[in-house]
Amino acid sequence: xxxxxxxxxxxxxxxxxxxxxxxxxxxxxxxxxxxxxxxxxxxxxxxxxxxxxxxxxxxxxxxxxxxxxxxxxxxxxxxxxxxxxxxxxxxxxxxxxxxxxxxxxxxxxxxxxxxxxxxxxxxxxxxxxxxxxxxxxxxxxxxxxxxxxxxxxxxxxxxxxxxxxxxxxxxxxxxxxxxxxxxxxxxxxxxxxxxxxxxxxxxxxxxxxxxxxxxxxxxxxxxxxxxxxxxxxxxxxxxxxxxxxxxxxxxxxxxxxxxxxxxxxxx
Amino acid sequence: xxxxxxxxxxxxxxxxxxxxxxxxxxxxxxxxxxxxxxxxxxxxxxxxxxxxxxxxxxxxxxxxxxxxxxxxxxxxxxxxxxxxxxxxxxxxxxxxxxxxxxxxxxxxxxxxxxxxxxxxxxxxxxxxxxxxxxxxxxxxxxxxxxxxxxxxxxxxxxxxxxxxxxxxxxxxxxxxxxxxxxxxxxxxxxxxxxxxxxxxxxxxxxxxxxxxxxxxxxxxxxxxxxxxxxxxxxxxxxxxxxxxxxxxxxx
Numbered sequence: 001x002x003x004x005x006x007x008x009x010x011x012x013x014x015x016x017x018x019x020x021x022x023x024x025x026x027x028x029x030x031x032x033x034x035x036x037x038x039x040x041x042x043x044x045x046x047x048x049x050x051x052x053x054x055x056x057x058x059x060x061x062x063x064x065x066x067x068x069x070x071x072x073x074x075x076x077x078x079x080x081x082x083x084x085x086x087x088x089x090x091x092x093x094x095x096x097x098x099x100x101x102x103x104x105x106x107x108x109x110x111x112x113x114x115x116x117x118x119x120x121x122x123x124x125x126x127x128x129x130x131x132x133x134x135x136x137x138x139x140x141x142x143x144x145x146x147x148x149x150x151x152x153x154x155x156x157x158x159x160x161x162x163x164x165x166x167x168x169x170x171x172x173x174x175x176x177x178x179x180x181x182x183x184x185x186x187x188x189x190x191x192x193x194x195x196x197x198x199x200x201x202x203x204x205x206x207x208x209x210x211x212x213x214x215x216x217x218x219x220x221x222x223x224x225x226x227x228x229x230x231x232x233x234x235x236x237x238x239x240x241x242x243x244x245x246x247x248x249x250x251x252x253x254x255x256x257x258x259x260x261x262x263x264x265x266x267x
Numbered sequence: 268x269x270x271x272x273x274x275x276x277x278x279x280x281x282x283x284x285x286x287x288x289x290x291x292x293x294x295x296x297x298x299x300x301x302x303x304x305x306x307x308x309x310x311x312x313x314x315x316x317x318x319x320x321x322x323x324x325x326x327x328x329x330x331x332x333x334x335x336x337x338x339x340x341x342x343x344x345x346x347x348x349x350x351x352x353x354x355x356x357x358x359x360x361x362x363x364x365x366x367x368x369x370x371x372x373x374x375x376x377x378x379x380x381x382x383x384x385x386x387x388x389x390x391x392x393x394x395x396x397x398x399x400x401x402x403x404x405x406x407x408x409x410x411x412x413x414x415x416x417x418x419x420x421x422x423x424x425x426x427x428x429x430x431x432x433x434x435x436x437x438x439x440x441x442x443x444x445x446x447x448x449x450x451x452x453x454x455x456x457x458x459x460x461x462x463x464x465x466x467x468x469x470x471x472x473x474x475x476x477x478x479x480x481x482x483x484x485x486x487x488x489x490x491x492x493x494x495x496x497x498x499x500x501x502x503x504x505x506x507x508x509x510x511x512x513x514x515x516x517x518x
Contacts (some may be wrong), residue, residue, distance in 0.1 A: 032351050033349050033351055033352045131364065144380075148362035149363050151302050151363060153363070154362050156349070156352070157346060157349065157352075157354075157359070157362070158343060160318075160323075160341070160343050160349070161341065161343060161346065163321075163323035164321055164323065164339060164341035164413075165341075165363060166336040167363075205351075208351055210353070211353045212353050212357055213353055213354060213355065214352055214353065214354055215359070216353070217352070217353055231304050
């Protein structure tokens, strides 16, 4: 069957992709600044358990993802306080445990879902109802990050400086966990859980070379993300490839191009 | 209670961590226009004491009272500059601060960083960074300035000019200073009171008293005590270069 760009499912895919880009660039800047990419990756991994439980218990996958990812994030923040194991070791244990339980839950109950779609993203899975949920998540993330913007920045720069000015870094870490969880839930269908971290990291890293302030970096990352998503989805329709990898290839190309221009400019 | 006028008063404060005593029965009172320097060996609990006094670590025992609406300016030893974050000096100093243009300009000329405000934070030298951190801590007109080894990462001339700056700020502003410093010979004429800490308060008092205290001598050696005595005798107007070492406000 011939597909056209104006087909409703492609439009829905693009709208879903823009939703992802609107928040992944913003939240991705904090992931880059705070070197939290493995944490983001781990939350994304645990989302498969949320998918399995959401279907199994009939609560819907979005609800399942939010609950499981939040529990995972809070459990991690709590265990991290003990400082017996290093952060990456702890994440390595928890993330893969959650991924494994997720796959077992899905296979044991013979739930008829396409795991492939959750791993790499599939625009065909996006319904109009999903779009409403996604944009609700987008609005929530933008509001949460905007009102706490300066506190987030200060805690990122120096936790003691923030404490001295009356901010409790624990609340800021919880806030970041919450927005990361929402980003994962919004991104899962289009990007796929294996590639969500790429959408957090690559546009922000590309934007770093162009920006002069944190706000600019977040804005440029968002614009780069939107461009990557639109071009990536066209590409995936054109060659009939999964949407997630197509989007990531476009944004990584932009990253290398910006790097190249940076080198040329220096000479 | 005579603690009513104190900015911060701590009584009988003790902190334990992993069954180890970090601070033991600390009593300290910071009053208006105090200039207190805390000295002590590594692991003496100096930074922990600052954290308790500023209220971001709750001690296991004891009580800490703060004056209502006390404004504290805090300058850490250093911050880890994040190279992945583009941020100008002005942006950093004013993040999450309520300020107006006049007080911003006043602070940056006070610490002499007018030429730096539009630079990126990641390109500053060690000495420039310390001045920027100091500017940030001064921006909201604090009643109390808390400095944690502020000149630790500077070379000797950097240390001299930094302490000179601190002395100027202390004499021009209506401010109290609480500082952790190892460079006692450089700050001792400015500082009004020295507190010698080694998990408990070993000795405290005016610098010259402390220098003669047997506990101080056993901790820092006779050389340090002698050096402090030498610095006190340089109180001579002809030494204009070392004028800043002489806290004329206190004499």
